[in-house]
Each structure stands twice: as structure tokens, then as C-alpha cells.
Amino acid sequence: MGEFELIRRYFAAAACAQAAPGVALGIGDDCALLEVPAGERLAISTDTMVAGVHFPAPCDPFLLGQRALAAAASDLAAMGATPLGFTLALTLPAADPAWLAAFARGLDHKARECGLALIGGDTTRGPLCISLSVFGRVPAGLALCRNGARPGDLLCVGGPLGDAAGALELVLDRRQAPAEVASPLLARYWSPRPQLSLGVALRGRASAALDISDGLLADCGHIASASGVALCIERRRVPLSVPLRRLLGEEAALACALGGGDDYLLAFTLPPRFLAALQAEWPLRVIGRVEAGTGVHLLDDAGREVAPPVGGYQHFGSPRD
Structure with missing residues (x-):
């Protein structure tokens, strides 16, 4: 042929x-x-x-x-x-x-x-x-970019994170799981659903945005760098699905959510005045805030900074800290 x-x-x-x-x-x-x-x-x-x-x-x-x-x-x-x-x-x-x-x-x-x-x-x-x-x-003028985050904005994501990274254990036959656990995770890996409608809804509302492909911490680092701000992520507010928790347990599931790639959900910063209207239509979750400073900071339940369990994926060089 x-x-x-x-x-x-x-x-x-x-x-x-x-x-x-x-x-x-x-x-x-x-x-x-x-x-x-x-x-x-x-x-x-x-x-x-x-x-x-x-x-x-x-x-x-x-x-x-x-x-x-x-x-x-x-x-x-x-x-x-x-x-x-x-x-x-x-x-x-x-x-x-x-x-x-x-x-x-x-x-x-x-x-x-x-x-x-x-x-x-x-x-x-x-x-x-x-x-x-x-x-x-x-x-014109309404494209969502990475450089508009400002102190006082909320940091949000478009849904539970880490499912695709967790599913890789199943894809590579390193784990087995019952259908009610495996099926939704494998669907997130093989057939992600880009949040196109949410992206359109964020026009004129979100101050910065990107999609999560290399892991939450690594990708949020791009917003922090482009905007010249610090992003503070509250560990307890990072959304995890029930199937991912059942497959890996709480700590390993959190590691997938923070450092695993292939979520293809949106992460974005948002002035607080827009939150209620968006939450009425979309299952978005607030996971932190934007502050003056630099970099991405992971906080425990008491608000203290903790070391991330894993970095994001890079094709060349070591994972992002």
C-alpha cells in the first residue's frame, strides 16, 4: 500500500x-x-x-x-x-x-x-x-496565558488529579484491580476528555491557565515563573478520586496527583469574585492561592511548607524540584 x-x-x-x-x-x-x-x-x-x-x-x-x-x-x-x-x-x-x-x-x-x-x-x-x-x-485579548496570575488569586484545578499516572500501573501490568477500580482509571489514561468548554468559560475570568500534562507541581511552576509570583498548594485540598485511592492508598495517590503526568485537566488562577459562578457549572476545586514571591510551595494542614514527594516529568535532565 x-x-x-x-x-x-x-x-x-x-x-x-x-x-x-x-x-x-x-x-x-x-x-x-x-x-x-x-x-x-x-x-x-x-x-x-x-x-x-x-x-x-x-x-x-x-x-x-x-x-x-x-x-x-x-x-x-x-x-x-x-x-x-x-x-x-x-x-x-x-x-x-x-x-x-x-x-x-x-x-x-x-x-x-x-x-x-x-x-x-x-x-x-x-x-x-x-x-x-x-x-x-x-x-483577541481573551486567550488564557500563563503570565497573568496575581497575589490574591485562587489556584484551581478542573477535577481529581493523578488518575492517569495511577493507571500506568495497570497499563504496564504492574498491578491488578477489580473492574470498578480499573475501568475509570484506564479511561482517564487512554481517553482523556480535554476541558474545552471550561477553557471557553474561563475567558475573561481566569488570570492564568495551562493544562496539566507533566504533573501539577511542575506545570504550576510554569505559571509561577511566567507570572513572577508564588503558588501555594494546600496538600489536603488536592482532589483525589476514589478509584485512585483504592488502587494505591492515600499517600501514593497524592504523589501521583502532585507529580504524575497525563491528567490533561486545567490548572488556573482565578480572582475570588468569579469562583461562585464557575463552581455552579463546573466541578472545579480550589487547591491553593497566589502570593508574592517565587516558585511553587506545598503546604501541610498547619500551613507549613513540606517537601514534595515527587517532581514532574522532563524529557531531558532530572525531574523538576
């Missing part, structure tokens, strides 16, 4: 590759053309996943297609962007029809869930690697 037949059969024919709002021209030419309304800006992000680094190999290609696109789409949520489209650059060791069909189904499922249209890409031979670029639109 040649490259262009592969694209035509498995990707160009998918539901997510058909005509979509905001896409003036999709697959078939040298470039796609996107329509961005006057007064809006184009938000762009690229995400790469490598076999053996970001996901175990071999694994279920249907689930892999969902996981790869969800991770990329989460960056649009972090900016408060409305999704438009995405491109796929797929490096494959071989053109296996069964693998391609399952991967394309998973990709299409997540694309339609996120409101993203497949608008182009590339395929090549080599070790399995998936690169996705996502495109969205956001009103």
Missing part, C-alpha cells in the same frame, strides 16, 4: 475529515485553509508522542488514536480556544491495515468528541511516532 492510498483509505474518508465549520479547504492540497472570524486569533499547538516514551508499545491502536488527539486538544482548552482542525504526521514501521483501521477509528472518535476536523498531514516510514498540530480560534 502506497502513502497516498493509505491516507485516502484510512484518514481522508473519515467523518472527521469531511467539511466542517471554519475549514475552507481540507485534505487534498498542499495546505489547508482555515477561516478565522474578524476580531479573533488563531491558536496553534503541536504535540508529539513516541512509542515507548509516551505510550507502551505494542498497545491498542484504537485507544492510542484517542489518547494522542486528546493530549493535543487539551492545549486548546488551556488557551480558551474553540477547536477548528488538526493535522496528523504519522511515522509507521509498516502499513498494517488492521492497525491503521483501528487507529483511524480512535482518532475519528476523539476528533468528533472535541469538534476537530482532520485537515491534512503526512505519513512516512520509521519507528512509531505520532505528531499532531491542533488549531483553534479565540477572541
Whole structure:
């Protein structure tokens, strides 16, 4: 099977590759053309996943297609962007029809869930690697950035943390668990749900935001650095799910929440006046506050700073302290 037949059969024919709002021209030419309304800006992000680094190999290609696109789409949520489209650059060791069909189904499922249209890409031979670029639109001046946190803001997250990191124990067959524990954790790992609607709701409200991909402590460090402030996280307020607690116990679950990656939930700072209205619609949790100073500080029940049990993930060098 040649490259262009592969694209035509498995990707160009998918539901997510058909005509979509905001896409003036999709697959078939040298470039796609996107329509961005006057007064809006184009938000762009690229995400790469490598076999053996970001996901175990071999694994279920249907689930892999969902996981790869969800991770990329989460960056649009972090900016408060409305999704438009995405491109796929797929490096494959071989053109296996069964693998391609399952991967394309998973990709299409997540694309339609996120409101993203497949608008182009590339395929090549080599070790399995998936690169996705996502495109969205956001009103000028309302994009959520990392540099707006101010002392007095609250630090919030979009839901329970650590489930995907805990699920890795199951994915790698290092632990076993009953279905009522394993199923929700594995769903968080293989099919994250980017908080796109929450991101839009935070426009004009949140002072800074990002998505949690490398662990809460490490990612909050980016907000602290960009904003020139200190983020204080109260350990007892970090939300943990019941399945994660049952799988690992309280302390190990907390370590996953603080340092584990792949949550793809939003962390954001918020002036207190916006909290009640947002909590009426979203299951967000306040986990701390913004203060004058630098860095990220983990506090115990008495308000004393404690050493974090684990740092966040980095591809090069040692984990972030």
C-alpha cells in the first residue's frame, strides 16, 4: 500500500475529515485553509508522542488514536480556544491495515468528541511516532496565558488529579484491580476528555491557565515563573478520586496527583469574585492561592511548607524540584 492510498483509505474518508465549520479547504492540497472570524486569533499547538516514551508499545491502536488527539486538544482548552482542525504526521514501521483501521477509528472518535476536523498531514516510514498540530480560534485579548496570575488569586484545578499516572500501573501490568477500580482509571489514561468548554468559560475570568500534562507541581511552576509570583498548594485540598485511592492508598495517590503526568485537566488562577459562578457549572476545586514571591510551595494542614514527594516529568535532565 502506497502513502497516498493509505491516507485516502484510512484518514481522508473519515467523518472527521469531511467539511466542517471554519475549514475552507481540507485534505487534498498542499495546505489547508482555515477561516478565522474578524476580531479573533488563531491558536496553534503541536504535540508529539513516541512509542515507548509516551505510550507502551505494542498497545491498542484504537485507544492510542484517542489518547494522542486528546493530549493535543487539551492545549486548546488551556488557551480558551474553540477547536477548528488538526493535522496528523504519522511515522509507521509498516502499513498494517488492521492497525491503521483501528487507529483511524480512535482518532475519528476523539476528533468528533472535541469538534476537530482532520485537515491534512503526512505519513512516512520509521519507528512509531505520532505528531499532531491542533488549531483553534479565540477572541483577541481573551486567550488564557500563563503570565497573568496575581497575589490574591485562587489556584484551581478542573477535577481529581493523578488518575492517569495511577493507571500506568495497570497499563504496564504492574498491578491488578477489580473492574470498578480499573475501568475509570484506564479511561482517564487512554481517553482523556480535554476541558474545552471550561477553557471557553474561563475567558475573561481566569488570570492564568495551562493544562496539566507533566504533573501539577511542575506545570504550576510554569505559571509561577511566567507570572513572577508564588503558588501555594494546600496538600489536603488536592482532589483525589476514589478509584485512585483504592488502587494505591492515600499517600501514593497524592504523589501521583502532585507529580504524575497525563491528567490533561486545567490548572488556573482565578480572582475570588468569579469562583461562585464557575463552581455552579463546573466541578472545579480550589487547591491553593497566589502570593508574592517565587516558585511553587506545598503546604501541610498547619500551613507549613513540606517537601514534595515527587517532581514532574522532563524529557531531558532530572525531574523538576
